[in-house]
Amino acid sequence: ANAIVADDGRVNISINQKSHRLSQLFVPQLQRQLSQVNLEPAPPPAYVPEFLGGKPGQEPPPPMNIVIHVVGSRGDVQPFVALGKVLKETYNHRVRLATHPTFKDFVTENGLEFFSIGGDPAELMAFMVKNPGLMPGFDTLRSGDVGQRRKGIGEILRGTWRSCIETGDGLSGDPLKQTPFVADAIIANPPSFGHVHCAEKLGIPLHMMFT
Template sequence: MPLNIIVLVVDPRGDVLPFLALASSLQKAGHRFEFFPVSGDTADLMAYMVESISQIRAGINQRKRDMYVEMLDGFWQFCIHPEPLSNMPSVADAIIVNPPSFAHVHCAQALVIPVHFMFTMPWGSTKAFPHHLANTGFS
């Protein structure tokens, strides 16, 4: 049974390429894939996300709040976007995301569907690639 799998990616640096390969494979397997642009400045979003926690706790200024609302609405519309040919309602069966696409958990909870986080860099250490946040040596 084909699934409507939504791939949400915030991509200011080229992280979208592995997701496009994944989406292409999903489409070849018979699942729905469609590009849906989301408004907002992803580079601005990423810059804000790396600011210190104290700045974030101080509050989000109105410009950023408006951008977040616009992007959240865009992600939500993507998850419930109708089929382009039939115009029939189409709701996501699952969501695959990169972590900066902040709307992922909210959309998944609202739709009661699974969300899978996909990283474009290793997040678990291996002998060949120790975790970048851990200062451990291998012998």
């Protein structure tokens, strides 16, 4: 057996065995978990406070355009995908998740809009591992890594702003054939950097959260 860590953080495991011993161990456990999932009751309707129209007969709050800014690894993106699905499926908001192009398929396969803010999470993680402190080391300064990171952060800053106002996914396609998007609210993790500036410029609320 062998395991390879992919660029997006997933671990691809290959088990080169023809024995049925592993399936005899895994299949009963999987069937037990699936049976428990099927027995779970449906989630209750979303709670809407009374001051937002939560009383019977009142109109619900209007749907919003919400953009979620995420910089980091797949583990950073995944909780925001779950949050975005709740905002879309339960509260009927339009949700755009703006993150690295590496995670486009992961975002779209979960039914959310994707927008590329650029950047390579593998390079970002490598830089953080090499420079865990507040200031980069002398070797990092001498090798030119700081200048490269400045370019990467500049790309992300421009991408976060574009994700608030541009049509499309930030990569390709004819924006004239797609539905326009202007953010009504921003949700972001702190390393995405541009969130507070975009919210201030547009005059919209910002909710920052870590996962």
